[in-house]
Amino acid sequence: MKKIKEVAGNNTSDLVEMNRSAIVRILQQMDVCSRADIAKITGLTQASITKIVAVLIDMGIVTEVGFVKGEGNRRSIGLRLNAEKNLVIGVKFSRHVFSIGVFDIRGKVYTQQETEFGLDEFASDVVVEMKKQIHDLLKKYKNVVAIGFAVPGPYLRKEGRIALVTKMPSWQNVNFVxxxxxxxxxxxxxxxxxxxxxxxxxxxxxxxxxxxSLAYFLAGEGVGSGIVDHDRLILGNLGIASEIGHISIDVKGPACECGNKGCLELYCSANALLKKAEEILPELFEEEYENRWEACNRVFLAAKEGNEKALELTEEIAEYLGYGCVTLINAYDPEIIVIGDSISQGGDLLLPTINKIVKERVIPEISGKVQIKISKLTVDPTLYGAAAIATDKVLRKPSEYLVSK
Structure with missing residues (x-):
């Protein structure tokens, strides 16, 4: 018999959970919403919404919060997600530091902490410390429903390990799963x-x-991107579908640890910025800096104050970010590209050059329909992202993960 490719089907219970998830995700975005508003957004009947909401209220996931104005000034009972009863822990691991925070599923920050470690430290020792801190937070915060980890790419999700961590080869042997x-x-x-x-x-x-469709352009110690298209991450076979940091922009350029040459990461990462800045602007680093985020900020502050060398370096970084945006547009066709992490501190100094490069290298019919923005998240975007990983998962299966009475 010919082997048939597996195709996922939907049971009635799956459809019920999908509808519950749709309502919960609407409330996550809108804070307070009426049953009528939800019916209009989802296309479900009022009767279906009433039935599903009643179950979510009974489970303690949703609560009624008084009256809201509807169409024709009619008053309706407002609904709100019980976010404070559903906390998530976010864990960010990077080349020099790991951060851990507690958030609710609407993004409110309860606490966050950061631990630095040296490149020469044993990975096993760092893992032990991470576990200890997470256990401590679980004892303190009883309403945690899930834990999300954000790790450097390329992350091989089927194997549970990172394929390459530049400067930290020992971490490639750590199986996070x-x-x-x-x-x-x-x-x-x-x-x-x-x-x-x-x-x-x-x-x-x-x-x-x-x-x-939204593309997140991570420009920090490394360079990468993540794409959400119609409410789903684009992952590819191994989970590295949008790994633009190792796309070559100069086939005869310097060698990268990944084996390629002229990778984008070598030109617009925080490491690339600081390597050049320490050569041409040594006066900025006479005082020791706390972390690389602060070090990058010193360069951008100097540029904002009119330092010519800092301005030239910022412009150069912006050009390469522009090339990265061109790649994202041609490969993934996003509505919005959001630039985040430590390089995004350049803000308005970066955007004119980025937009200029995109305008020059992408046809107007496409470039005119893409909005390029600097992230406005006030929390470390990768740590926030770790919380978002857990939030995304639990909101897709509210009956399974969210706190019930």
């Missing part, structure tokens, strides 16, 4: 940092609705 999935009595979800950033912008970025 084996280390963390069964360590806690809460579900653990792991995602590449750029995908996490995309989810943070999607759920917490306040870009307005409806958005069909």
């Amino acid at each position: 084996e280390e963390f999935e069964n360590e806690f009595d809460k579900p653990v979800f792991i995602e590449q940092d750029a995908n996490a950033g995309a989810l943070a912008e999607w759920w917490f970025g306040n870009h307005g609705r409806p958005i069909n």
